[in-house]
Amino acid sequence: MTIKFSEDVVPLTDLKINPGKIVRHVAKAHRPTLLTSRGRGVAVVQSIEDFEAAEDERAFMRAVVAGLSDLEAGQEVSLKDVKARLGL
Template sequence: MRVKFSEDVVPLADLKVNPGRVVQHAAEAHRPVLLTSRGRGVTVMQSVADYEQAAEERAFMRAVVAGLADLDTGREVSLAEAKARFGVA
């Protein structure tokens, strides 16, 4: 998800004047909008759907990294043992 500085950087004053336009842009572009005050970034606005998707992707990646770390340290079980633990035939 790359920010397009020509489109996704919005002064707080623009948000105050037309909040609907800024919210609509964030939702339609599927990119976060950087809100600025006096030329400095102060916050990022993102649609709820995009935030939830990004959070799910981060959680998945953390689980993958944890699984790889388990393999590196020898903490693994066979498929048969995993099935037995979870009662799967």
């Protein structure tokens, strides 16, 4: 998810004047938009759909890292034991 500075950096005053335009742009572009005040970044606007997808991806990656960490620590469980615990 890269920012196109020509499209995705918006002064805060533009959001105040026409918030619908910014929201539509964010939803259509599937990229976050950086809001600025006096030339400095102050906030990021992102569609809820993209936010939820990013959160799901972060949760998945955390689970993968935790699983790899468990493997390195020798904390694996055999498939047979898992099936037995689950009653399968």
